[in-house]
Amino acid sequence: MNPTLEIFSQGEEVVTGQTVDTNAAWLSEHVVAMGFTVTRHTAVGDKLDDLVTLLREISVRADCCICTGGLGPTSDDLTAEAVAKAFDLPLEFDDVAFEQIKRFFMLRNRSMPESNRKQAMFPKGAERIDNAWGTAPGFSLQVGRCWFAFVPGVPFEMRHLFSESIQTTLASRFLLRPGKLITIKTLGIGESAIQERISAIEIPPQVQLGFRASPDDVQTKLLFPHDYPETAVAALASKVAEELGDSVFAIDGFGRASGDLVFVIDQLMTVGGHTLAVVETASQGLLAAKCIGLPWLLETRYEQSLERLRQKLAVTVNGNDLIATAQAVAGAIKKTGAADFVLVQLYAGDNKTFHDKDQSIILYNTLLTGDGFHQTTHSVAGPIKRKQNQAALLALDLLRRYLQHKEL
């Protein structure tokens, strides 16, 4: 069993929603990678009783707790006081901490306000965590079952204190056996369809299976215990990936292509020495925008009206045949441009359909390469911004499939 850890975030700005709590996610990601099981995140405001209650709860429930915020000099910074009250410990003045705080102000040619004196008061038995990045030192304390670390809520101070001090302490205080996480990333297939496709695969009970759908991909996650044999990890991950077939664009944690779709394409285009021209319609600039800074994208244009696009490029194919039109557009661009690949995205659906979240547009993607035309067709529904994003991703994904497999 991994040791359990809770994240405790303190501050009115968090519970009132003025601040998105990025600290909790950052800390969790780091401690999970170390081998902790994170059981809870809790945020409470700057109220002494709420803090006391929560500290007591955690002290009997978790092996470790990292608490952010409430170490500042103002009256709503109550952490030390709450810890003292929760565990019946007197507050003691720490000379070294006080010298550090005074020095912080001195180095910045500022005089120390009297209120900062309180930042040198710690509950009896606490160990100071020096903070070279701000005025507030952190502290740590073992209470019953739980080892608490208290750090400032300012993200960059918190991150420095974690990386430079807490991480080492955790590694020495706990017996940690990090698991192995494999993330299979797909595009063009939904979460429930994935679940159905892999339902025949037997997932051993020690392996945790999870899913995450975001606007840019669907991720299937396999978390293996630390002592799970390497070959069995590889076998299961391969089996799942195989079931998902060509929809898989990357697998993180498996020594294969990893990262997001654009990153995967960038690697493949760079290795292959290819260049690209793009014509987009439904995504209205978003396809090009996703490729910002990539030197192999030579030429990009988008056009809201298919009619105007045909006029501009003198394409005479019947505009109702979108596959033939896309091929003609690609051919015209190829002739005048320098890129060796041309990617064309067209779609069927009028303006009303495009705006209506309950109606679908049909996307026609054509890729022209040295060995001819490659096609995909997709139906996409949802709010207009979802259609736009899917249109950009699915066109790029045609390029990815070609590059990864050189056949479709």
Next chain:
Amino acid sequence: MNPTLEIFSQGEEVVTGQTVDTNAAWLSEHVVAMGFTVTRHTAVGDKLDDLVTLLREISVRADCCICTGGLGPTSDDLTAEAVAKAFDLPLEFDDVAFEQIKRFFMLRNRSMPESNRKQAMFPKGAERIDNAWGTAPGFSLQVGRCWFAFVPGVPFEMRHLFSESIQTTLASRFLLRPGKLITIKTLGIGESAIQERISAIEIPPQVQLGFRASPDDVQTKLLFPHDYPETAVAALASKVAEELGDSVFAIDGFGRASGDLVFVIDQLMTVGGHTLAVVETASQGLLAAKCIGLPWLLETRYEQSLERLRQKLAVTVNGNDLIATAQAVAGAIKKTGAADFVLVQLYAGDNKTFHDKDQSIILYNTLLTGDGFHQTTHSVAGPIKRKQNQAALLALDLLRRYLQHKEL
């Protein structure tokens, strides 16, 4: 005393830090505005016992709880099961919900996987919350002291369900005395510059002042108690807005332009009956992409190379004078196109500068309208994606300033 409310976020991806929990902040902001006191945020993973424990805790501690996540079709979506177990309620099949789920798939020409059937199972006594935005309906349930609402974790579904259903129910079930929140949204000025500019204004202790910086704006927030006099609210908000001047593009909660930048521009363009052509460079499609679906945007093009842009449009002005070049480009577009406004974005900075987060590019925006040329120039540093986003926003902001003030 305000009724208390807790936010409960469910999902392995949250506690393991794979996802930053933006739902909690979004919901908190909205319920605080309605008059609730948010006492806690808690996140737990997809473990039945953890969910059951937390549900029971909250049911005796809060007046209301909004719970996100765990309503999907897969085996790790455990909300309904956890509620049933926590409060000893049988799960019942809801015909109407099942029809809605089937219809969702039918409209998208997809067959419904068997696993989605479970999304129509609710604990006895629950009221369904219809979801036109995804497959998972939500549900609500009173347990002891606490009224629970369960909604999907997908942010846009959650937001729709909150705005279209839960908000109304909350307003009718609870006696709420909302404070008055005013949010002043700015672009092109940083958080510390804002703090400095308004430092001379005396903020009464009952008024809460907060700031929030996002990629798309910086928000200055003033939260007034419910019984604060209207005239005093208006006076203080106006004073703060005045100090921030033209950087303010919207003020939410003040009967003036509100919403995001593109929304504000859309209103103004529509009212004025104007049309626009855009040429973008540094933002590489992102400016157009942000305007997806807006009918007054007639023509858009982007070009990575200034040289090619000059060639294509036969602009002969010296390319080193970017203001003159932008004006010539705008003039050329105006002559050939149908739009009455032309917005041109150029930038100075080589490829290396663009990629280097520690170096700045200089943005030159030109807007050509019936009464001539309007210019802004900005220096933008940071990672390439930040430069891209700022380039798109700052060009659009020139249009906004013109439309709001018809002078610069």
